[in-house]
Amino acid sequence: MRDTSDGLPRYELHYWDGLQGRGEFIRLALEEAGADYVDVAREPASKHGGTQAMLAPIKDRHAAVIPFAPPFLKAGELIIPQTANALLYLGGKHGLAPSDEQGMYWAHSLQLTIADLVAEVHDTHHPIATHLYYEDQKPAAKQRTTAFLEARVPKFMGYFERVLEQNPAGEEWMVGARRTYVDLSTFQIIEGLNYAFPHAIAAMSGQWPKLESLRQRVRALPRIARYLDSPRRIPFNESGIFRHYPELDHRGSPTGAHKKEA
Amino acid sequence: MRDTSDGLPRYELHYWDGLQGRGEFIRLALEEAGADYVDVAREPASKHGGTQAMLAPIKDRHAAVIPFAPPFLKAGELIIPQTANALLYLGGKHGLAPSDEQGMYWAHSLQLTIADLVAEVHDTHHPIATHLYYEDQKPAAKQRTTAFLEARVPKFMGYFERVLEQNPAGEEWMVGARRTYVDLSTFQIIEGLNYAFPHAIAAMSGQWPKLESLRQRVRALPRIARYLDSPRRIPFNESGIFRHYPELDHRGSPTGAHKKEA
Numbered sequence: 001m002r003d004t005s006d007g008l009p010r011y012e013l014h015y016w017d018g019l020q021g022r023g024e025f026i027r028l029a030l031e032e033a034g035a036d037y038v039d040v041a042r043e044p045a046s047k048h049g050g051t052q053a054m055l056a057p058i059k060d061r062h063a064a065v066i067p068f069a070p071p072f073l074k075a076g077e078l079i080i081p082q083t084a085n086a087l088l089y090l091g092g093k094h095g096l097a098p099s100d101e102q103g104m105y106w107a108h109s110l111q112l113t114i115a116d117l118v119a120e121v122h123d124t125h126h127p128i129a130t131h132l133y134y135e136d137q138k139p140a141a142k143q144r145t146t147a148f149l150e151a152r153v154p155k156f157m158g159y160f161e162r163v164l165e166q167n168p169a170g171e172e173w174m175v176g177a178r179r180t181y182v183d184l185s186t187f188q189i190i191e192g193l194n195y196a197f198p199h200a201i202a203a204m205s206g207q208w209p210k211l212e213s214l215r216q217r218v219r220a221l222p223r224i225a226r227y228l229d230s231p232r233r234i235p236f237n238e239s240g241i242f243r244h245y246p247e248l249d250h251r252g253s254p255t256g257a258h259k260k261e262a
Numbered sequence: 263m264r265d266t267s268d269g270l271p272r273y274e275l276h277y278w279d280g281l282q283g284r285g286e287f288i289r290l291a292l293e294e295a296g297a298d299y300v301d302v303a304r305e306p307a308s309k310h311g312g313t314q315a316m317l318a319p320i321k322d323r324h325a326a327v328i329p330f331a332p333p334f335l336k337a338g339e340l341i342i343p344q345t346a347n348a349l350l351y352l353g354g355k356h357g358l359a360p361s362d363e364q365g366m367y368w369a370h371s372l373q374l375t376i377a378d379l380v381a382e383v384h385d386t387h388h389p390i391a392t393h394l395y396y397e398d399q400k401p402a403a404k405q406r407t408t409a410f411l412e413a414r415v416p417k418f419m420g421y422f423e424r425v426l427e428q429n430p431a432g433e434e435w436m437v438g439a440r441r442t443y444v445d446l447s448t449f450q451i452i453e454g455l456n457y458a459f460p461h462a463i464a465a466m467s468g469q470w471p472k473l474e475s476l477r478q479r480v481r482a483l484p485r486i487a488r489y490l491d492s493p494r495r496i497p498f499n500e501s502g503i504f505r506h507y508p509e510l511d512h513r514g515s516p517t518g519a520h521k522k523e524a
Contacts, residue, residue: 064430065368068375068421078364081371089367102340105351106327109343112377113330119381127389128402129409140390140402147391159330168326 011037012074014054014067019240020192022083022118023071025111028184029087031227033094039232084111087181096181107175110163110182114189117156118241121192124148125243134245145248149200153193157208160186164210171210172217179221186211187218192242197249273299274336276316276329281502282454284345284380285333287373290446291349293489295356301494346373349443358443369437372425372444376451379418380503383454386410387505396507407510411462415455419470422448426472433472434479441483448473449480454504459511 011030015023017039030037043049057079058067067081073089080086088108091097097107122130127144128137160174169177174186190211193201205212218224227233236242273292277285279301292299305311319341320329329343335351342348350370353359359369384392389406390399422436431439436448452473455463467474480486489495498504 061428063428065364066421066425066428067371068378068418072371078367080367082374085367085371085374088370102327105340105342105347108350109329109347112344112347115374116330116381119378123385123389127385128405129413131413132409140405143390143402147394151391151393156330159328163328166323166325166328
């Protein structure tokens with residue numbers, strides 16, 4: 001799925017090669033949409049691909065729109081930086097989001113909450129500094145991961161379970177009566193948490209049966225199933241957001257009081 | 263500015279009383295829009311205000327739309343959780359964002375990058391766990407803050423400076439030729455960083471003259487100036503995102519190589 005009739009790709013995904021990372025949320029939406037797209041960094045240089053081509057819009061000293069970092073989406077001449085923003089765009093164009101105003105903002109807010117969770121997952125292995133190696137911040141990583149597994153995972157996943165439970169259209173999908181990009185992203189975080197912390201999550205996931213059903217439902221979507229079986233799906237690994245460091249994976253017990261959050 | 267002609271507030275801001283926090287980005291936009299709004303937690307119980315009223319939509323076991331956490335905006339019956347999402351909504355309704363598609367997504371992406379920065383600021387004082395006190399994670403806070411001031415602040419602020427520099431409509435505003443919510447939010451992060459880390463930021467801010475001009479320009483907007491002088495503007499304090507802990511404030515020197523980020 002690469003070229004449209006005029007020879008130009010409809011979409012360009014700009015993201016690092018070799019990892020799922022934040023780009024994977026956009027990949028899943030593009031795949032479920034059946035969209036024409038190129039994953040720029042993964043294309044050969046002979047086809048104007050590669051990491052330098054992927055980063056070029058960030059380094060452009062004359063562009064009006066400058067992404068801060070990958071991922072970003074190009075839709076023809078349009079540049080859409082930030083994962084949730086790209087999904088907002090794709091959701092509207094490809095029937096991957098509700099079309100009513102409340103539904104659109106509700107879906108986007110869920111994606112932003114997923115983005116918050118993703119940032120916290122990143123910080124389990126990089127609690128001190130993004131530019132230092134994990135090996136240089138291991139004691140803090142252990143502490144942060146313990147707090148994350150004990151307090152944050154139950155809070156986030158309990159919330160998402162409740163979203164399914166309180167969906168007036170039924171418990172099948174997160175928002176409304178049809179699958180949206182929120183379902184794809186929720187699938188991705190469940191997969192990622194299970195990859196990163198298999199023991200800790202196995203001990204907890206009985207508390208979110210509706211999310212486990214959703215996970216199977218998304219996995220069974222024909223286009224998603226084909227994508228997951230394809231070489232386009234990069235396996236989870238220790239360059240991405242969800243990293244499996246066995247020493248961080250443990251069974252937590254809930255902690256006590258929570259302060260209000262700013 | 264509270265009641266519309268039918269006696270109902272046009273907007274309800276749901277956020278904690280007593281701190282600026284993430285809610286402040288929405289407050290600034292509501293003020294600049296001259297919008298009718300109530301800051302629910304800050305209203306007396308006799309007017310259906312207070313913290314319990316503010317939190318009620320989060321605790322509602324029957325609602326279709328459930329915010330994960332404050333802040334969220336109510337616009338009549340519409341509920342819009344997440345700061346950047348509320349600004350996306352207000353921007354479109356009140357001329358606080360470009361009306362063209364590229365401008366709208368560009369502005370939103372900048373707000374999302376500001377949200378990423380805000381999360382990193384939060385983690386300077388809470389690097390291990392949100393539910394633990396600062397005092398219980400001080401050594402990690404010192405390390406994280408050092409990395410933040412040396413590597414992240416220059417990266418983010420250098421980026422925002424470049425956004426002004428490369429704006430085809432001129433260096434006056436972040437996006438296009440008019441002030442948008444992005445300018446208000448950028449003002450807020452400059453104010454906040456100066457509050458939290460006065461020495462460290464004073465040593466660096468010469469590197470972002472255009473942002474300093476923007477800061478003065480926003481401060482001089484008549485509605486913003488009136489708001490900042492009013493009791494509605496809560497002073498910065500150590501319950502918010504930007505906290506002044508003198509022991510964290512220092513002059514950093516740039517670090518070396520950066521790894522790619524997932």
